[in-house]
Amino acid sequence: xxxxxxxxxxxxxxxxxxxxxxxxxxxxxxxxxxxxxxxxxxxxxxxxxxxxxxxxxxxxxxxxxxxxxxxxxxxxxxxxxxxxxxxxxxxxxxxxxxxxxxxxxxxxxxxxxxxxxxxxxxxxxxxxxxxxxxxxxxxxxxxxxxxxxxxxxxxxxxxxxxxxxxxxxxxxxxxxxxxxxxxxxxxxxxxxxxxxxxxxxxxxxxxxxxxxxxxxxxxxxxxxxxxxxxxxxxxxxxxxxxxxxxxxxxxxxxxxxxxxxxxxxxxxxxxxxxxxxxxxxxxxxxxxxxxxxxxxxxxxxxxxxxxxxxxxxxxxxxxxxxxxxxxxxxxxxxxxxxxxxxxxxxxxxxxxxxxxxxxxxxxxxxxxxxxxxxxxxxxxxxxxxxxxxxxxxxxxxxxxxxxxxxxxxxxxxxxxxxxxxxxxxxxxxxxxxxxxxxxxxxxxxxxxxxxxxxxxxxxxxxxxxxxxxxxxxxxxxxxxxxxxxxxxxxxxxxxxxxxxxxxxxxxxxx
Ligand code: ME8
Numbered sequence: 001x002x003x004x005x006x007x008x009x010x011x012x013x014x015x016x017x018x019x020x021x022x023x024x025x026x027x028x029x030x031x032x033x034x035x036x037x038x039x040x041x042x043x044x045x046x047x048x049x050x051x052x053x054x055x056x057x058x059x060x061x062x063x064x065x066x067x068x069x070x071x072x073x074x075x076x077x078x079x080x081x082x083x084x085x086x087x088x089x090x091x092x093x094x095x096x097x098x099x100x101x102x103x104x105x106x107x108x109x110x111x112x113x114x115x116x117x118x119x120x121x122x123x124x125x126x127x128x129x130x131x132x133x134x135x136x137x138x139x140x141x142x143x144x145x146x147x148x149x150x151x152x153x154x155x156x157x158x159x160x161x162x163x164x165x166x167x168x169x170x171x172x173x174x175x176x177x178x179x180x181x182x183x184x185x186x187x188x189x190x191x192x193x194x195x196x197x198x199x200x201x202x203x204x205x206x207x208x209x210x211x212x213x214x215x216x217x218x219x220x221x222x223x224x225x226x227x228x229x230x231x232x233x234x235x236x237x238x239x240x241x242x243x244x245x246x247x248x249x250x251x252x253x254x255x256x257x258x259x260x261x262x263x264x265x266x267x268x269x270x271x272x273x274x275x276x277x278x279x280x281x282x283x284x285x286x287x288x289x290x291x292x293x294x295x296x297x298x299x300x301x302x303x304x305x306x307x308x309x310x311x312x313x314x315x316x317x318x319x320x321x322x323x324x325x326x327x328x329x330x331x332x333x334x335x336x337x338x339x340x341x342x343x344x345x346x347x348x349x350x351x352x353x354x355x356x357x358x359x360x361x362x363x364x365x366x367x368x369x370x371x372x373x374x375x376x377x378x379x380x381x382x383x384x385x386x387x388x389x390x391x392x393x394x395x396x397x398x399x400x401x402x403x404x405x406x407x408x409x410x411x412x413x414x415x416x417x418x419x420x421x422x423x424x425x426x427x428x429x430x431x432x433x434x435x436x437x438x439x440x441x442x443x444x445x446x447x448x449x450x451x452x453x454x455x456x457x458x459x460x461x462x463x464x465x466x467x468x469x470x471x472x473x474x475x476x477x478x479x480x481x482x483x484x485x486x487x488x489x490x491x492x493x494x495x496x497x498x499x500x501x502x503x504x505x506x507x508x509x510x
Contacts, residue, residue: 002040002041003040003041004042004043004044004250005036005043005044005255006045006046006251006252006254006255007029007032007043007044007045007046007254007255007256007258008029008045008046008254009025009026009029009046009086010050010260011048011049011092011231011234012048012049012050013050013053013055013056014049014050014056014059014070014073014074015055015056015058015059015073016059017073017076018076018077018308018309019299019300019307019308019309020306020307020308020309020312020325021291021298021299021306022080022309023080023084023309024292024325025258025259025260025289026047026258027084027326028289028325028406029086029258030086030087031322031326031460031461032258032401032460033045033087033088033460034460034463035398038459038460038481038482039398039482040481042250043089044239044251045088045089045090046088046089046092046234046235046238047081047090047091048074048091048092048093048094049070049073049074049077049078049091049092049093049094050094050227050230051070051074051093051094051095052214052224052227052230053130053213053214053227053230054127054130054208054211054213054227055127055128055130056069056070056213057211057213058127060213066213067095070093074093078091080309080310083309083318084309084310084313084321084322085318085319085322085463092237092238094215094230096237098237099215099230099233099234099237100215101242102233102237102242103225103230103233103237104215105241105242106229106233106236106241106242106274107217107218107225107229108218109277109278109279109280110164110274110277110278111218113277113279114165115164115165115168115277116162116164116165117162118160118161118162118163119162119163119203120159120160121157121158121159121160121163122156122157123135123205124138124146124154124156124157125154125155125157126148126150126152127152127153127155128150128153129148130227130228131148133154134202138154150262159208160223161205161207161208161223162205162206162207162217162220162223163203163205163206164204164206164229164270164273164274164277165203165277166203166204166269166270167201167202169201169272169273169276169277170197170198170200172273172276173197173201173272173273176272176282177190177194177197177268180284182285183268183282183284183286184264184268184285184286184288185285185287185288185403186287186288186331186332189261189332192264193264193265193268196265197269201269204270206226206229207220207225207226208223208224209222209224214226214227215230228270229270229274232267232271235252235254235257235283236275236280239251239254240252241280252280253284254283255283255285256285256286256287256404257285257287258287258288258289259286259287259288259289260288260289260291261288261289261332263288264286264288267286271283271286287331287332288332289331290329290331290332290333290335291334291335292307292325292334292336292337293334293335293336293337294306294336307337309321312342316342316346316505317346318464319461319462319465319466320342320346320350320462320502320505321342322462323349323461323462324341324342324345326406326410326461327345327406327410328341328407329407330405330407330408331406331407332404342505343505343507346502346504346505347504347505349414350502351504351505353414353418353421354417354454354501355500355501355502355503357417357420357424357451358451358455358469358472358473358498359498361424361429361444361447361448361451362448362495362498363498364429364433364440364444365444365498366498368433368437368440369441369444371495371497372493372494373445373448373489373490373491373492373493373494373495374442374444374445374491375441375445375492376442376445376446376449376491377438377441377442377445378442379442382423382426383442383443386416386419386420386446386450387446387450389415389416390449390450390453391453393412393413393453393454393457394457394482396409396412397409397412397413397457401460406461413454413458416450416453416454417454420447420450420451420454423443423446424443424447427443429443429444429447448474449489451469451473452470452473452485452489455469455470455473456475457482459480465501465502468501471496472495472501473489473495474490474493474495474496
């Protein structure tokens with residue numbers, strides 16, 4: 001049976017329009033999903049929207065009922081994901097019936113295990129983060145009020161509440177992080193989470209009684225589930241929970257949850273604890289991305305300094321933006337978004353390094369070889385060096401994708417592209433047309449074979465452009481998996497006329 005691989009994104013709050021930060025996490029997860037599909041896995045890629053809670057209820061307040069409001073914004077997030085090429089297999093919404101059934105069952109199982117009890121909550125709550133804070137975590141403002149570490153305003157909440165016995169899971173969580181160091185990535189986040197858990201865990205308030213927009217707590221009128229307990233459960237809902245015979249059960253546990261670093265605590269502490277309490281297997285990895293900053297500040301719906309991903313794709317091209325986002329900064333680190341940086345990546349790396357390499361090689365074949373793919377000749381030392389670096393590439397890139405070090409994976413690919421550019425300059429196949437036609441064919445074939453590996457491995461990052469490049473290289477659509485890289489291209493086939501894949505970006509004149 002084909003091995004499964006499950007990738008998830010956070011489900012996004014529907015309190016405002018999608019921005020490039022959301023697109024970023026989804027595109028990173030998409031690259032992973034596409035890579036695994038091309039590597040032969042049976043992939044399940046899940047994304048969607050988080051629609052309950054006080055924050056969404058407040059956003060909807062102005063005379064619209066929350067369901068109508070969330071319907072509109074969820075559809076917009078979905079349209080954004082489609083426009084950005086996010087190849088999800090399921091779009092989950094937490095207001096769906098299947099999710100209500102799943103949350104209620106998870107709750108019942110935890111109750112049965114004795115890890116939920118009724119109490120009274122009194123403390124600080126930040127609606128913007130949908131999170132409870134201890135007083136010693138808060139920052140005092142000059143006017144005497146408090147704010148959360150994220151900068152969100154907090155309010156004092158006092159209400160009857162069910163509690164989850166999180167304090168009882170400290171040892172089990174620490175054991176999980178120790179036995180499975182790969183569970184939290186990058187490792188700086190693992191240290192952060194480990195010290196948070198070592199510092200002691202308080203029981204968690206998991207129901208609210210002062211508003212209604214949530215999933216009702218089973219057998220407890222007036223209580224709705226804490227939105228994070230509801231939201232996290234989406235991952236198992238989509239895998240068919242609680243129906244043990246659902247076809248999707250084969251996709252749980254998830255192989256990797258992609259999340260932003262703001263929500264690592266929810267995914268690496270609360271979520272495994274809920275699952276342990278309910279006797280459900282744990283996900284294998286939670287990987288977290290850093291921020292895209294605008295003018296040094298985190299982009300956020302609440303702050304209002306956001307960049308529309310569809311707009312950027314319209315200006316620069318979708319694949320160009322996808323490439324930029326994964327190339328410009330290490331996945332876990334913060335980075336700045338600017339038009340100048342995007343243009344530089346497009347013109348230097350995509351147009352010059354890769355686009356020109358393919359265009360130069362293919363137009364020589366069109367011009368001097370009658371558009372027919374030359375056969376491989378006996379390799380020279382230099383041919384062998386380049387071809388060996390191309391053959392080694394799939395394993396190098398795979399290792400980086402598995403660690404979500406996307407920018408290092410791209411750098412490995414670019415090393416080969418740069419070597420191929422050095423090779424074409426030294427071999428100068430254009431000069432061989434008159435003196436050494438056979439050698440010219442050999443050189444061009446080495447280049448085509450190298451570019452084929454590069455373009456095949458770049459498909460997850462830039463699906464549209466690489467499909468066009470592979471068409472021009474004579475790779476049939478059913479031969480674009482990584483396994484097919486060891487099957488040689490058909491000698492003597494006629495290649496389509498070459499067309500540039502990455503035009504230079506020229507600033508429109510004002
Ligand atoms: O937190 N840079 O939803 P959310 C990079 N509903 N990534 C960013 C970003 C930025 N400036 N801004 C947002 C929620 N993100 C919950 C999740 S999951 C069970 C529930 C990304 O709409 C990043 O991945 O606030 C972050 O975690 C996510 O968007 C938050 O989206």
